[in-house]
Amino acid sequence: MAPQAPVRTILHVDMDAFYAAIEQRDRPELRGQPVIVGADPKGGLGRGVVSTASYEARRFGVGSAMPISQAFKLCPHGRYVPVDMAKYARVSGEVMDVLRAVTDLVEPLSVDEAFLDVTGRRRALGGGEAIARAIKQAILARTALTASVGVATCKLVAKIASDMRKPDGLVVVRPGQEAAFLAPLPVRRLWGVGPKMEERLIKSGVHTLGDLATLDATRLERRLGHHGLDLQRLARGLDERPVLGEARDAKSLGEEHTFDQDTADLTRLRATLLELADGVARRLRRRALKARTVTLKYRDETFRTLTRARTLAAPTDVGAALFDVAWELFQGVHGRRKVRLLGISSSHFDEQAQLGLFAPTPAPADQLRDAVAARFGRDALVRASQLGRRERRHPEALADDKPTRKPS
Ligand code: TTP
Numbered sequence: 001m002a003p004q005a006p007v008r009t010i011l012h013v014d015m016d017a018f019y020a021a022i023e024q025r026d027r028p029e030l031r032g033q034p035v036i037v038g039a040d041p042k043g044g045l046g047r048g049v050v051s052t053a054s055y056e057a058r059r060f061g062v063g064s065a066m067p068i069s070q071a072f073k074l075c076p077h078g079r080y081v082p083v084d085m086a087k088y089a090r091v092s093g094e095v096m097d098v099l100r101a102v103t104d105l106v107e108p109l110s111v112d113e114a115f116l117d118v119t120g121r122r123r124a125l126g127g128g129e130a131i132a133r134a135i136k137q138a139i140l141a142r143t144a145l146t147a148s149v150g151v152a153t154c155k156l157v158a159k160i161a162s163d164m165r166k167p168d169g170l171v172v173v174r175p176g177q178e179a180a181f182l183a184p185l186p187v188r189r190l191w192g193v194g195p196k197m198e199e200r201l202i203k204s205g206v207h208t209l210g211d212l213a214t215l216d217a218t219r220l221e222r223r224l225g226h227h228g229l230d231l232q233r234l235a236r237g238l239d240e241r242p243v244l245g246e247a248r249d250a251k252s253l254g255e256e257h258t259f260d261q262d263t264a265d266l267t268r269l270r271a272t273l274l275e276l277a278d279g280v281a282r283r284l285r286r287r288a289l290k291a292r293t294v295t296l297k298y299r300d301e302t303f304r305t306l307t308r309a310r311t312l313a314a315p316t317d318v319g320a321a322l323f324d325v326a327w328e329l330f331q332g333v334h335g336r337r338k339v340r341l342l343g344i345s346s347s348h349f350d351e352q353a354q355l356g357l358f359a360p361t362p363a364p365a366d367q368l369r370d371a372v373a374a375r376f377g378r379d380a381l382v383r384a385s386q387l388g389r390r391e392r393r394h395p396e397a398l399a400d401d402k403p404t405r406k407p408s
């Protein structure tokens with residue numbers, strides 16, 4: 001009999017009112033004030049959208065992704081400050097450093113949140129709750145900011161738990177308590193339940209996760225298909241998804257693109273991802289590498305920055321394969337907001353390929369593209385779907401090698 005895996009201890013760490021808290025930390029006159037991040041950098045409110053609001057401002061109903069003009073109606077005496085992404089990224093790096101000192105198994109999901117699998121650190125560090133407290137303290141000491149942490153046996157429950165007692169919260173869901181913890185929550189709290197699915201569930205009389213967890217499986221499958229059964233497993237607190245750690249010495253190869261103007265044009269977004277995937281694949285092939293993990297970076301018009309990673313069944317250096325995964329990840333995060341930046345990176349390189357034991361065998365189409373690119377430059381051959389795009393791309397190389405073109 002195969003040995004049983006231990007019950008896991010997963011943490012979800014999420015900073016409180018992240019951008020606003022940083023501004024309040026750095027500008028004492030903003031402390032205790034309703035702070036709204038997302039004003040025009042040139043002064044005034046501008047016509048943008050709110051990135052985030054301090055908890056003081058949330059009391060007036062101001063929240064992320066709301067037009068600034070609407071925020072001003074709700075909270076005219078608020079302090080409106082522009083986004084300073086470079087600064088937030090620096091602080092994000094400090095937070096992630098704190099987390100990586102606890103375990104290698106850290107999976108960042110956005111600038112201010114990450115999953116950790118601390119199962120292997122419980123004995124040394126004294127259990128999930130103690131580790132969570134230590135992390136909160138270490139983040140406070142390093143950044144003077146507060147974080148909220150959820151502790152559970154799976155990602156889904158840890159993520160919901162971290163959100164329960166914000167700000168400065170700590171919620172522990174003990175093994176065996178997952179279903180009871182989830183039961184009273186509305187179905188929309190589940191990952192994978194968008195507005196349409198929510199409507200269908202509610203029409204079937206399913207309002208809470210408890211309703212979903214106890215619904216007859218045959219009925220559920222008849223109404224919602226296979227996806228319904230997956231959702232039911234989640235509603236019962238059964239979520240096997242692993243925390244995708246970044247291997248310590250993981251070199252990654254990636255490219256990203258900032259649009260001249262934020263866009264919601266799906267054709268254009270898709271074409272950009274294709275082009276990024278091709279670019280990354282080309283650089284993998286140049287190094288005779290194949291990657292196991294694809295990571296999508298996504299920044300929307302409010303400057304919300306997310307990363308989503310997926311591990312492939314087989315390592316690849318083929319553009320289309322990278323694109324397929326990136327596109328799926330994109331569809332999982334893309335909503336109605338305009339997109340500001342997209343990036344694809346690849347990591348967890350296949351060791352055998354790295355040692356040069358196997359010659360890389362690019363797909364014929366990719367081979368042709370490499371040959372043409374080598375001879376005539378990389379714009380010589382583009383996919384049909386990329387034709388007609390006016391905008392010049394400025395791929396920002398994210399790896400240690402030379403960018404093909406300098407970012408502007
Ligand atoms: P969140 O963690 O969703 O929000 P938050 O940290 O501001 O507040 P909370 O205490 O509820 O966690 O997002 C992290 C940062 O990402 C946030 O500070 C600003 C940015 N962001 C956007 O730019 N646009 C958005 O729509 C959202 C939701 C976040």
Ligand code: MG
Nearest residue numbers: 014015016112
């Ligand atoms: Mg947060």
